[in-house]
Amino acid sequence: MSPTANPVNETELCFPQLNSSCNRVLRPYALTIFAYIILSIITLLTVFLNLLVIISISHFKQLHTPTNSLILSLAVSDFFVGFILLFQSMLIDGCWYIGDLMCALYYGLDYIICSTSVGNMILISIDRYVAICDPLHYSIRVTQKRVQVCVCLCWICSLFCLVFLNENLTQPGQYNSCVGECVIIINLIERVAGFIFYFILPITVIVVLYMRVFVVAVSQARAMRSHITTVTVQGSRKVTAKKSELKAARTLGVVVGVFIICFCPYFCVSLADQETLFNISSAAYVICLYYFNSCLNPLIYAFFYPWFRKCIKVIVTLQILKSGSSDTNIL
Template identity: 65%
Template sequence: METFGETELCFPQLLNASCLKPKRPHFEATLTYMLVYSIALITAVLNLLVIISISHFKQLHTPTNLLLLSLAVSDFFVGLLMFFQIMFIDGCWYLGDIMCTLYQYLAYVITSTSAGTMVLISVDRYVAICRPLHYSAEITKHRVKVCVCLCWICSIIFQTLNLQDVLKQPGQYNSCFGECVFFINYIGGVSDLIFTFILPITVIVVLYMRVFVVVLSQARAMRSHVAAVSLQRSVKVTKKSELKATRTLGFVIVVFLICLCPYYCVALTGQDNLLNGSSAAVVLCLYYFNSCLNPVIYAFLYPWFRKSIQLIVTLQILQPDSCDANMW
């Protein structure tokens, strides 16, 4: 029998019970680690800036921004989880079965919460564009807070039921020490596919198609000067603001779907629901990268976010009454 060197085993002291550690060129390994840690750090920091901005400045306490706050919280946790992702790339999991199960559980909860938040954002944009006269009455901060809380609670309960086999006996699907296998049974996989991917995408597409039709009709109406001349300026300013927000959030949703699709495309092919470390690393890294892109999109398209970053970095938020600063 061939004897493996210490560099080839995750836990050399366990001999044949340990998983093999794949050998990688030093330069490739160093570059990969630096890339993953850099993305994780940027993701956590940028989303923390979004959280601080919306939470601190009163002028940003709008229903739409509360939804962005929920998304930023989930993206912030994604940034923290990415620090553990390096072990998947390295090929060995050193934190034990319980931490592996917790890592899997949090990843699923965050994914379903993000999908639910995207649906709420789509509903917000639908009402803002298609029912503008009813927006202030139907979309209130209190209702948004309730919906966000329900989204998180339902995600936790849903994924607890889906992953109950793994939660009851952590590590039961691992074949050796140093492995962290992502497993979900057939029923759980189908329900996760339906409620976290198919239904949210269907709702998002239907709502944004409706928004797109209304936007086109409004554009034609404005070009043909249907609105009264005396009201045209105020109406135009309001519509321009809403259309810009809709365009920005639509871009966020498109990027989210692109990054989330690979995992569920694998699920749709009917392949084994058992994902090993390497395949899980690929699909998770792509999804995690989306959490880094969201605040970057805000920075380019939202002036208030750029201004809030300036106030935070220069520590002006520590001044009295800084929460009342004008962010527009």
């Protein structure tokens, strides 16, 4: 190739001024712009929608329930995913421009949020299990204070996942083969341990609990239909309460189902092929699917929960700024 081709070669490097620079992934300009637009939209929606959930549950007193506290914790972790997507948007061309330390911190934050989301899903499943399968003791066993303690423990325990990144955090960039790369290496034992403790065991617990919830919910629904014509006024209130619990179980069941669908590829690839996962450029699609779950959760709430739609209206119209708005009848 003639020397005149050098400028073309330079445009293929992340850092053209460095001979040790990684190569940039070259894509059609229109496709690159489209990818930036899609990621930007997902990022904005993730941050904005989860912020609405956080404000709604935190502000309105009627929503201060144990179940909503779990949803709030999940929304907080999903909110931080929006900021992780900001890093992901710069990786469309396969280059990491902000240094090895930020690369390690990026993965550390990713691990913490991932494990927290898994923990939140387990807590939500347990909450629905007790509410549907043991409703008489629900208010005694599941209190606001106990849920808050469990949520705090969930976030604290998620910090232990940083053990898997110990070497990568103490010596950032040690596994990079060129400048502009963001690579971490986790040995097979650690990957298997992470796969078991952060995916297999949690998913098993979640699925078993929801299978039990499903069986009990179906039997309760049939019982309500068979006795609907003979209930008294007091009985109708009980039926309404049961319907509310069943609806909450169905909604959160959808959330858990979407969570499993979005997380399965991420964990399966992490176990099957480490290079495919931890080379950010080649893993972009799998990781984005994993992140996209955080954008879907508030959309599910908006579709299933009338109170969330009402909260959005109050917030967007700035009625939330009025005195005493926290006492607004949302339910």
